[in-house]
Amino acid sequence: MMRIFFLFTFSVTFFSCNSSRLQPTAEEMQKIRFDLSQLDENGLLGPENGKVALDYEFCIPQKGQYRQEVERIDPSLKIQTAKGRIGCSRDQYLCLGNTHQKNYKEVLYRLARLSYIERIERTFFE
Template identity: 50%
Template sequence: MNTDQHSSLTKIEFNLEQIDPNGLVGPADGKRSLRYEFCIPTGGHYFTQVREIDSSIELYPKSRGRIICGADQVLCIGETHKPNWREVLMAIAQLDYVEKIIESHAE
């Protein structure tokens, strides 16, 4: 693991080992996708860059989320139920303007 990957992993504040290869967590009879949230600066080019990594990321400009996005930030929520979930999550974590990624409990 190189230094960039290690610093990206420190931004992810939940246990990646709990997620199976299909991007699911939980017991065999109750698997579910793990939703996660992070903040990006306001401005369309930031969201465009995130959507290039994962087109399913949802943007919530009027919510601060559990992560408590600042007034100059926008809440983004993604989920792990996809074949390349780990690569997607790592690519998001490698963005300089993403400070941390936490598990989301939004409904």
């Protein structure tokens, strides 16, 4: 019985401590350069009969550990060695993702927390 009580107490404490970190700081929110309030609960925007996902891009250093970290956070990512509209340098990867995924806000918040991501911009494909 004591073991169950301990596990319950630990779980409540652990999840309550982590849940406060789901909300990004003002500095982290400034990295996300588009309006999240335009998106519905499914990460889509636009009229009811023409909803689309919002595509975004950001740069990360060309290091395996950073690539693995962002891929774990955001399953929608496509990673390239291109400049993109955002202008990644030769020693950076271009990361392309979209909001049509489960928990898209949490994904963006977690990306914005990473010190090596300077900004996350909306991107448009032609």
